[in-house]
Amino acid sequence: MQLNPYLSFNGQCEEAFRFYEQCLGGKIGVILNYGSSPMAEQTPSEWHNKIMHVRLAVGDQVLMGSDSPPEYYEETKGMSISLNTSDTAEAERIFQALSENGTVRMALQETFWAARFGMLVDRFGIPWMVNCE
Template sequence: MPIQPYLFFEGRCEEALGFYRDALGAEIVALMRFRDNPDGLYGPPGSEEKVMHAEMRIGDASVMASDGGCTEATRFAGFGLAVTLADEATVDRHFAALAEGGEPRMPPEKTFFSPRFGVVVDRFGVQWMLMVAG
């Protein structure tokens, strides 16, 4: 029973998808706008071009995303996305990309459990924990 993260960007989903494509090499494998819904518009008025549902692949992981209610009030709290990467240079590269416009919480460094571990909150408020397997 796989569990997949589903992130709601409240009006900034398309921007976020492009950011993750550039920062992490995410591949957008599905994207449906509210206007594409065959059952009619479920989003708030004026949201026809907003993202109703999207799926991106980051490495072997699938992350779903949406503009949700388009409230412009995105709040991500109480969780983080952990990514295990191949080597220290890749951790540093992805950390720098995610930190652009975001907030580094713990710069990548050696820890007791990983040769390279760092924590960053990106410009959308999503917390990322990047590491090399220990």
């Protein structure tokens, strides 16, 4: 069994995943928009370029997401994407990149359990925890 986060966006999914691809050194393998799907005829034309499904592979991990139609979109609450690395320089680089134009909730710092730990909400409203043991 594998558990994968599936993120919902309010029209910025492609921008967010291109950003994550760059920040995390991953590779987008699948990106499907509403207009090229079997649902195209039932989808308003202004949503044809929005993302129905995207899959980003980072090593052997997968992050997925989509643009939720406005009537179904809800802001992300009560969860964080937890990112773990064993390299402090990598933790610092990723934290800096993800926090660009976002909100730092806890600065990346040494803690009693980790060489580095910090929390942020990125510019797309997604909460992250970066941990370096």
